[in-house]
Amino acid sequence: MRSLIMLTGIIAVLITSGGAQDSADASRAAIRKVIKEQQAAWNRHDLEGFMAGYWNSPELTFFSGGKESKGWQAALDRYKKNYQSAGHEMGKLEFANLRIEMLGPEAAFVRGEFHLTMTDGKTPHGLFTLVFRKFPGGWKIVHDHSAAE
Numbered sequence: 382m383r384s385l386i387m388l389t390g391i392i393a394v395l396i397t398s399g400g401a402q403d404s405a406d407a408s409r410a411a412i413r414k415v416i417k418e419q420q421a422a423w424n425r426h427d428l429e430g431f432m433a434g435y436w437n438s439p440e441l442t443f444f445s446g447g448k449e450s451k452g453w454q455a456a457l458d459r460y461k462k463n464y465q466s467a468g469h470e471m472g473k474l475e476f477a478n479l480r481i482e483m484l485g486p487e488a489a490f491v492r493g494e495f496h497l498t499m500t501d502g503k504t505p506h507g508l509f510t511l512v513f514r515k516f517p518g519g520w521k522i523v524h525d526h527s528a529a530e
Contacts, residue, residue, distance in 0.1 A: 409481045412489055412513055412520050416476055423474040428465065432457050436514065436521040444526040456525075472497040472505070487515040495527070505529055 415434045422430030432453065435441055439452040443459075450459065464471045479493040491511040498504055507529035514523045 404486060405483045408483060408486070408489065408515070408520070412481050412491065413479065415513075415520050415522075416479065416491070416493075420474050420476055423471060426465070426471050428457060428460050431460070434522055435525070436516070436523045438523075440523070442524045444524075445528070470499060472499040489513040489520070 419431050419434040422428075422433070435453055435456065437453045439454075441451065441453045441456060443450045443456055450456065463469060475496045475498075477494045477496060479491060482490045482492075484490055489512070491513060492509070493511075494506065494508055496504060496506045507527060509525065509527040511522050511526075512524040513520050
């Protein structure tokens with residue numbers, strides 16, 4: 382009898398952990414989709430589409446260039462100034478070496494590289510870390526720390 386109870390417990394744990402793994406895999410796929418959609422939007426020169434991957438909140442945070450900025454609108458304004466104003470270009474964006482670590486069912490930590498290719502042949506690049514949260518409308522970036530070389 383004791384063996385039967387133990388076997389039932391082991392089976393329950395295996396079933397539960399399998400379901401959790403399936404959920405984590407689905408979350409990773411959804412996060413990859415957000416990042417892929419951001420890359421496509423950037424390459425269409427659609428900053429609003431690119432920003433759709435971010436939490437539209439004044440609490441969104443960005444760390445870059447030794448500075449912290451807050452808010453979705455401030456981020457959009459900064460991107461417009463740095464990539465769409467006179468004398469600037471967006472280039473072609475590629476994300477690489479994505480590593481997605483689930484921190485729980487509704488949070489994830491993402492590391493990767495960004496590479497821009499500009500028409501003048503320059504190739505700005507760097508590393509980023511992102512914190513994603515799952516909202517009723519899907520996965521969104523709530524914190525971005527990007528460091529260009």
